[in-house]
Amino acid sequence: MKYIFLFAALLFGAQPSYAQQKPEVVIATDITNFWNAYDKITATKDSTQQLNYLNQLFINKGTPGLKAMMQVRNYTAKQYIDAINRYPLFWNSIRTNTLKAKAFASDIAINVSKLRKLYPQLKPAQVYFTMGILRSGGTTLNNNVLVGSEISMTDEYTVTSEFPDNYKNLGNFFKTNPIKSLVFTNVHEYVHTQQKSTQINTLLGQCIMEGVAEFMAVKATGQASPTFAMFKSNINTQRLKQVFARQLLNSINYGYWLYNDEQNEFNERDLGYYVGYLICQNYYNKVKDKQQAIKQMIELDYNNDADLLAFVDQSEYFNQKSSALKSQYEVSRPAVAGIKPFKNGANDVNPATTQITIEFSTGMNKRSRNFELGPLGMDNLMRVQRFIGFSDDGKQMTIEVELKPNRRYQLLLGPRFMNKDGVSINPYLIDFTTAGQ
Structure with a gap:
């Protein structure tokens, strides 16, 4: 059965100005197609036949969302087959959860509607529940929200015993019951479809870009952020600020701040989300016009250093002006x-x-x-x-x-x-x- 859940009634019914726009949808056919292919693939040991099943029943029938996810994460058909064959206990443990996508559609629609009240300029986007190969729980491409259901729809009962050591972080993440935060995650990713770019030149810009999405998801859903390493009582926020200030204009290298498990003195991953969130929170609290503050955060050009640093100065998150921090950073650079x-x-x-x-x-x-x-x-x-x-x-x-x-x-x-x-x-x-x- 093809799961297509129109959001029109929830998102546009009371807003005539959007009547001519294409309504948002949640599309989950990739999940159904994946499991149809999975059953065929696991019933044979013939590698050629396995690839044929994958292509015919899953990839060739894939939504634009699946194709986008494969493009963004460089997934190949062979990688899918390898993952299916290596982790049978894992796949069987997530099957029931991934087939619950239909139940989340209306909640996502309601919270996107709340997001629009905070940011009336919100542009329509589509939400695709895709199946990937354990490299993304959620991302975006253009106006598409891409949900990696094999990560985002897991829980504490997900089996990880087959995983190699470099997947240890996934096991820790699954214990946080990601499926319970699925609506929040989708709102976070939805915000990314509204931003000028999600590929930023500096560590500071990338962290603020992520922080804006996290902050807006908190405001729209009314939930505390479930993102790993957020709001941990063992984090000394003053020390965090000092350490981050030494690296804020790094380019390409995100160190232990984003997207990895590199060891750091705080023993937490993805702390860049937290720093970005705190900067946004400071800015929002200081600006009188809250709707204008939201507009400014979402529409900020995170790759424009002058605009970015002016935004940081307005937040008063750091104890010094960004110009002084920039000078200190340049002096501290190794050569x-x-x-x-x-x-x-x-x-x-x-x-x-x-x-x-x-x-x-x-x-x-x-x-x-x-x-x-x-x-x-x-x-x-x-x-x-x-x-x-x-x-x-x-x-x-x-x-x-x-x-x-x-x-x-x-x-x-x-x-x-x-x-x-x-x-x-x-x-x-x-x-x-x-x-x-």
Whole structure:
């Protein structure tokens, strides 16, 4: 049966100005299709037949939401088959919950309607209950809310005994009974469809973007945030503020603030949501016109540093102006002090050189690094044949290379090179030319 639940009566019945717009819908056919395919797939050991069932009964029949989720998370048919075969106890333990999608449709509609009262400019979006492969409980693409039902509709009884060690965070998350927060999660994701972007250039911008969605979900639903690491009594908020201020303008590298389980002094993941929420809460409480405050938060360009920092200053969350924090951040950034056995920019490097050592101004995080192409692209890339490692104090890093004569080489050290406090380097270009034979 195709689950399509129109929101028109709830969301538009009392608002004639929306009469000509396409009504929001919750679409859950991907869940039904998945289980139809699952039953066929698990009834055979023939890998070719398994792929055929998956494609015919699930992917080819998939909603735009499923296709969007596969695009955003880079899911492939083979990955689905591998997950189905590896985790049978897990899949069987979530089946009943995922088939409850129909029961949540009206509650989602009611709370989206509440969101519209807070933000009358709310644009229509569609909510898709999809089935993924354990890499997203919820995300968005354009005006689509994409629910990863295999994560968002779990509970404390979900079986995780088959999972590898790197999925440990999922087990902890399932114990919080995510299905009980499903409506809240959808409102959070719905807010993302209204924002200018969800791919932000700085840690501060990304945290505020998430914080706005969390804050608005709290205001619309009237519920306390269920997001992991939110409102924990063991978090020293003043210390949290101090530590975050040292890293707020990091680009790309989100450290332990968002989307990962990297160890930190607070022993909590995703604290960036909490910091972003607190900034928004401060701002909202200080502005007299609450509806204008909401409009400002949702429509803020989180990639515009000037606007973003002005917003933070208005919130008065930090004890200093953002200009001072920015200056302190730049001063605190680690730097590349030099390279050995030659100077960067040299034109006569011995092509027999097989190791290069990069020296840093301070001890670096030994687990984090990234190499990128230089401006001249692939043709001039100095390939890292082997990463030898950091020195004990983290101030030197050695790589193994293979060079040819009369060649110009480039390699860019990216922002995932960071010090022990999680502060990134400015990208550093290694650029040199080898001598002739």
